[in-house]
Structures are given as C-alpha cells and as structure tokens.
Amino acid sequence: RGSRARALPDRALVNCQYSSATFSTGERKRRPHGDRKSCEMGLQLRQTFEAAILTQLHPRSQIDIYVQVLQADGGTYAACVNAATLAVLDAGVPMRDFVCACSAGFVDSTALADLSHVEEAAGGPQLALALLPASGQIALLEMDARLHEDHLESVLEAAARAARDVHTLLDRVVRQHVREASVLLG
C-alpha cells in the first residue's frame, strides 16, 4: 500500500507493486503476494520509472503503478516495464521519454535477446535492460550471474537493439491511437 507520511515536498512519489497470478507459471503458485521476488520487482520498477517520469511537476503527490502478470514465459520484467510505460502515457503523466526494456542472455558464445522461460531456466547469465530510446540513456541494468567482461558489450548491444525495436513498435501504435482518439473527439 502507498505511504502516507512519506510525501516528498518537491517531487511526486512513485509507488510500484508487482503481483503475478497463481496460474501464470507452469506450476500453480501458492503465494502470489508479498514474496521476495514481488518486492524486488516492485523496487526495480520504481527505480525505472523514477528515472523517466517528470516527478518535479507534481510535488506532494503519489503516482501508483500496479502490474499483474497473467502469463509468465520469460522476460517478465521487460513486459512489465513496456506495459507500464503505455499505461503511464495513457494516463497523461508527463514522462521524459518512453521506457523500453528487453532481456538478453549469452548461450554458446552467442548473445540472445528476449529470453523465453526455457532459456532462462537453462541457467546461463541473463541481463535485463531498460532504455530511454530517444537519448540512449539506461534507466536500469540488472544482472545476477557471472559473465566475462569481454562478452558484456555484445550482450548489452543485443538488448539495446531489441529495446529500440520495441520502441519503434510502441511509437507507431501510440501515434495511431492518438490520431484515432482525436478524430473521435472531433
């Protein structure tokens, strides 16, 4: 739940909560809320969106982002970030830029982008990257495995390229939506 006494005097507070449905994974999850992974994911989403949302415009306010995963087949963080970007944009909250995310891994000396659940479960190193495409700034970069630094460049490049492709797609869809909405409203 959101904080009550933690209102910041000069910025908006961004509060993110992640939950996954019990039927989202292969085996039915027993405890969907409050577990460590949900808390950590919520924290990562908050860090990502604090970098993108112009919080100075709304002091002493709170922006809530609730994400629920219905089907998890790898790349859940990336899917959450992309979906939340569209939601924040639709709500009219001013943002610096889109946030596009993608996961990447390294298998058999090849960098792979957008890993599926099977590829993630194989145990190789995986990287999650959230990018602000217009300026090329990285909002969040997370990896918790061992990867040799020589390979980091290629994996990062694969993730960045995939995130830019996502941005191209979102760009086209949002423009079409804005055009249709303005035609409807005359």
Place this chain on the structure above:
Amino acid sequence: MRSRRRFPPLAVMAPPVRYCIPGERLCNLEEGSPGSGTYTRHGYIFSSLAGCLTKSSENGALPVISVMRETESQLLPDVGAIVTCKVSSINSRFAKVHILYVGSTPLKNSFRGTIRKEDVRATEKDKVEIYKSFRPGDIVLAKVISLGDAQSNYLLTTAENELGVVVAHSESGVQMVPISWCEMQCPKTHTKEFRKVARVQPEFLQT
C-alpha cells in the same frame, strides 16, 4: 465565346495537425519557448506527453510550444476556490461532505471534504453546534482552506456571509426557504430549522 465555369473558392485548409509522443524532439530553444507538456534538455525542447502540438504565436516574443492531450485533465479544487458540496454525514466535531462542483464546472468523480466545527462561522466559533448548522443532504457552498492531510480530505470553511447552506430539505421532505442567516423555514409545515445559511447575491437567485 466560351463561357468560363466559375469554380467555388477552395475552403481554407486547416494546418496539418502534428502528433507527438514523449521523448520526441520538437524544436530548438531559439525557435520557441517551452509550454505545458514539454521539457528542455541540451538546448532543445522535447515533448513529455502524447498529444497534439500547439504553437501560440505571441506578438514579439517567441511562440510558446505546448503539447495538448485530447481528454481534459480533471479540474482539481485549489486553495481558495469556492466549491459546491453535499453533506454526507455529521458529527459533533465536523461535517463530512462530497465535493461536486468546483466553481461552476462539475467534477467527474467527487472528492471528499471536511468542515470542522471551528470553520463553520467566523464569530462565536466555540458555541457552534454542527447539528444546528448542517444536516445530511444539504447543498453547501464552501471555500477550500487546505488540500488536506494524509487521509486526503479537503478542509473547507463556511466562515463567510456568502458561504453556507443554499439548498436544504426539511424533515417533511420539502425544500426550505431561508429567513435569516441561521434559520430556514419549511413552506408546508411552517416549522423553522437551524442552518448556517449562505447569503446568495440577488442576481444569482432564480424565482
């Protein structure tokens, strides 16, 4: 002689509407000044909302570049705004209200407000009884004094002559007529009830 066919004058075409998305670079800081829905970085103006670009050409100064969304953003009650609200419940210490209108614009979702006992009147604040000032269902004109604390209830005041109850129904269900600043009378049963009545300007009264 060939007769010339007169073509009707072409309708003036509206300038093409340009849509933008967050992060899109609009122009240089020398060509325009940033308005709402934009931000500046490294000498350029970028859009921060998804909507249409509007340029307002000022006389002499740079045009103001802003991005407008189609859906109107909700008008929020600001400190000092006159609001129209409906009393939902009363207590010996305060009255809870639903804020319905801000000025003359209706709100899409109503906000909650509180009128404390000491904010009902300007004089004799400690002798106020809420039961004799408001009842549930009354329509009240109030002014916002604070945006509220953690429970997010706006704090309102009626401590002015022009603020207070404007429409009230008596216990028999008939709309009452004000007879003084603290009493209203039911036209059917002629019973008087206590309210903190607003002195509405005569030009706003509809008879």
